[in-house]
Amino acid sequence: MVALLLQGGHNPRLRDSEGRTSLSWAARNGHLGVVELLLATSDASEASDVCDYSGRSPLSWAAGNGH
Structure with a gap:
């Protein structure tokens, strides 16, 4: 799914209301494949x-959550 979004032009640098990016969320939740x-x-x-x-x-999110 993430690969399709990126191929479709999704901007991975967009931030949510707390300033977190897709990379922040993937790292925070231990989704190594998505991080890569x-x-x-x-x-x-x-x-x-x-x-x-x-x-x-x-x-820091990844480390703090044991990933």
Whole structure:
């Protein structure tokens, strides 16, 4: 599903109301395959260290949730 969205032009850098991106949500919930897909796109990989409005990066979400 994520691959289809990316192929269809979905912008992986879009943020929700809390400043989280698709990468943040995938990392937070331990969806490794989705994280890898998103990081393979230049748009998402550039945002890999961007923090949400609470100051947390995708890496901090993954680590904090044991992934």
